[in-house]
Amino acid sequence: MATLYTNQDTNIRKTWLLMATFLVAVIGIGWAFSWVFGNPLILYGAVLFSVLMNIFSYWHSDKIVLKMSGATPANRKDHRELYTIVENLSITAGLPMPKVYIMNDPAPNAFATGRDKEHAVVAVTSGLMTLLNKTELEGVVAHELSHIGNRDILISTIVVVLVGFVTLLSDFFLRWSLFGGNGDRGGDARIQLIMTLVGIGLAILAPIVASLIHLAISRKREYLADASGALLTRYPEGLASALEKIEGYAGQMKKANHATAHLFISNPFKGKRASGFVGRMFLTHPPTAERAKALRG
Secondary structure: OOOHHHHHHHHHHHHHHHHHHHHHHHHHHHHHHHHHHOOHHHHHHHHHHHHHHHHHHHHHHHHHHHHHHOEEEOOOOOOHHHHHHHHHHHHHHOOOOOEEEEEOOOOOOEEEEEOOHHHEEEEEEHHHHHHOOHHHHHHHHHHHHHHHHOOOHHHHHHHHHHHHHHHHHHHHHHHHHHHOOOOOOOOHHHHHHHHHHHHHHHHHHHHHHHHHHHHHHOOHHHHHHHHHHHHHHOOHHHHHHHHHHHHHOOOOOOOOOOOOHHHEOOOOOOOOOOOHHHHHHOOOOOOHHHHHHHHHO
């Protein structure tokens, strides 16, 4: 039977599998181009790049996420209630006090990031603190702390960098084929065609890869964080009410980004409701009504 501990172990395995897949994929692309160009240095460069990219993703992906979201460190003096809630719930959960960040955005939302519980961050929007009452804010913070305790944050954060890299790689190949293939060698036309086809292929595959990786993370982690958060506060109604208020807000986040959407407690792209089996299958978050029903049940 699945438990919090088996879920934590699964998340660790998924993280290593994702990084290993990225490593193999980049090396495979490097090998293919070293064969086309007849230059083994391309393969060596691909190996070095993939290793360095994995290391960079592990150590710095959380900083990239915070930068992309426009989050800044919270001040204990100016955000005393938020700090107190995070501090008290961290003690209750047996977690080190995470860093607290604020996003200056009227849309209510929140996320957790970091590579482990010793280097974790909880970020909330200014709109969340304005819209929710204390028990609802406690429910949201407990949910994010549960992501930290359940070891969801590392794989969720690394995904942002690796999915973004696929998009950048596509852009590189397209730009190279358009502007970098005009030399004097006879094989340039063939090489330019290959680069163009690879660029177009990656451009088509990038959103599919992003969706598949999001699905690999699994929406079940949201249900588990909801349940863990409710156990932490001993008041599931607080989180259920918070989710309904967040869902009911009509505006969209100012810095909503498809690469980071899966990190948030609620979909930052408002007004884009999926319908039907296929649409629901590719949602990064379970429907709010189902989450609230599960909490109240």
